[in-house]
Amino acid sequence: MSTRRKFLQTAAVATGASALGSAHIYAAEPKKITWRLQTYAGPALAEHVIKPSIDAFNQAAQGQMEIQLYFADQLVPTGELFRAMQRGTIDAVQSDDDSIAAPVDVSVFGGYFPFATRYSLDVPVLFEKYGLRQIWEEAYGEVEGVTWLGAGAWDPCHFATVEPIRSLADLKGKRIFTFPTAGKFLARFGVIPVTLPWEDVEVAVQTGELDGITWSGITEDYTVGWANVTKYFLTNNISGAWIGSYFANSEKWAEVPEHLKTLFKLCMDSSHYYRQHWYWGGEAQLRVEGGKLELTTIPDAEWKTVENEARKFWDEIAKASPRSAKVVEIFKKYNALMEKAGPPYRY
Incomplete structure (x- = not known):
C-alpha cells in the first residue's frame, strides 16, 4: 500500500509537470500575424x-x-x-x-x-x-x-485614346482618366482630368464618358483590357516611369x-x-506586335513645348515647401547629368 501510494503521488507530480511543460511549449509559439x-x-x-x-x-x-x-x-x-x-x-x-x-x-x-x-x-x-x-x-x-x-x-505614362492624337491641339477637350498631379499638368493643354474607380474605366470609355486614358504604358493597356476599347497609342510620354x-x-x-x-x-x-x-x-513588344492600337506621335519640335512647360510646373511645385524645392533641385541636377552623359542615358 505504501509503495502504491508513492507511485500515485509520483505519477501525479509527473503528470502535472508534463501538463505544465506542454502548456509552456504551446504558449511559447508566436501568434500568427x-x-x-x-x-x-x-x-x-x-x-x-x-x-x-x-x-x-x-x-x-x-x-x-x-x-x-x-x-x-x-x-x-x-x-x-x-x-x-x-x-x-x-x-x-x-x-x-x-x-x-x-x-x-x-x-x-x-x-x-x-x-x-x-x-x-x-x-x-x-x-x-x-x-x-x-x-x-x-x-x-x-x-x-x-x-x-x-x-x-513602374511603366511610363502614355495616352491611349479613342481618337488619334497627332498634335497638341488634339488634346483640347479630351476627358482623360489620369493621376491627380499629372491631371493638373495636362490641364494646361486643354485636357479634362477625370477621376473614377479603377474598375469603371473600361466601361466609361465604351460609353463615351472618357475619351481616353493617361494612366500607364502600353503593357497595362493590353493587360487590363483598355486596348480593347481604345484605338490609338501616343508614343510621346509625360513621364518615363x-x-x-x-x-x-x-x-x-x-x-x-x-x-x-x-x-x-x-x-x-x-x-x-x-x-x-x-x-x-x-x-x-506590344508597340511592334500588339496589333490592337495604332501608334501616333506628336512631332519633337511641338512636344518640346510640353517639356518646357514641365520645367515651369516644377518651379511652381518647388515653392510649396523647402523640401519640395530640394526634390525639384535633385530632379534638375540628375536630368542635367543624364543629358551630358548622352546615349544610352539620354538621346
Whole structure:
C-alpha cells in the first residue's frame, strides 16, 4: 500500500509537470500575424505588379505571417487608403503617394511627376544614389500612424485614346482618366482630368464618358483590357516611369519580427525587379506586335513645348515647401547629368 501510494503521488507530480511543460511549449509559439494589404491595381494587373511577391512572402513566412491581398477599391476607395491605413482599417498599401492623398509635401512627386524620369531605372537611382529615400523617410516621419517602406519604378505614362492624337491641339477637350498631379499638368493643354474607380474605366470609355486614358504604358493597356476599347497609342510620354511605394500602419509594422521585416523588404525588391523586365520588354513588344492600337506621335519640335512647360510646373511645385524645392533641385541636377552623359542615358 505504501509503495502504491508513492507511485500515485509520483505519477501525479509527473503528470502535472508534463501538463505544465506542454502548456509552456504551446504558449511559447508566436501568434500568427495576419495583414490586409490593398494595392492600387485591379486583379489582372495585380497578377504582375504585386501578387507573385506576396505569394512568395506567404510561402517563405512558413505560417508565422500571412498577407491577404486586396485589389483596387476592393476594401477602401483608393483616395481614402492613407487615412484607412492610419486608422488600422487596413494594414498595408501598395500605391503612389499622389493617388492615396498622402498628407506630405512630397506626395505630388509620387505617381507621374511630369518629365522627372525618362526610364524605369531612373527611379531606383534617384532614391538610392541621389537622396530621395532620405527625403521620403523624413517626410513620412512627420506623419503619425504610417510608415513608408520604400519606392520602385513602374511603366511610363502614355495616352491611349479613342481618337488619334497627332498634335497638341488634339488634346483640347479630351476627358482623360489620369493621376491627380499629372491631371493638373495636362490641364494646361486643354485636357479634362477625370477621376473614377479603377474598375469603371473600361466601361466609361465604351460609353463615351472618357475619351481616353493617361494612366500607364502600353503593357497595362493590353493587360487590363483598355486596348480593347481604345484605338490609338501616343508614343510621346509625360513621364518615363511611375513612382510607386509600399506603406504600412506603423503599429502593425512594429509588431512584425525583424526577420519577417527583412523578408517583406526582399519581396518588395523582388516585385521591383519583376516589373523592370516585364514593363521594359512589354512596352517594346506590344508597340511592334500588339496589333490592337495604332501608334501616333506628336512631332519633337511641338512636344518640346510640353517639356518646357514641365520645367515651369516644377518651379511652381518647388515653392510649396523647402523640401519640395530640394526634390525639384535633385530632379534638375540628375536630368542635367543624364543629358551630358548622352546615349544610352539620354538621346
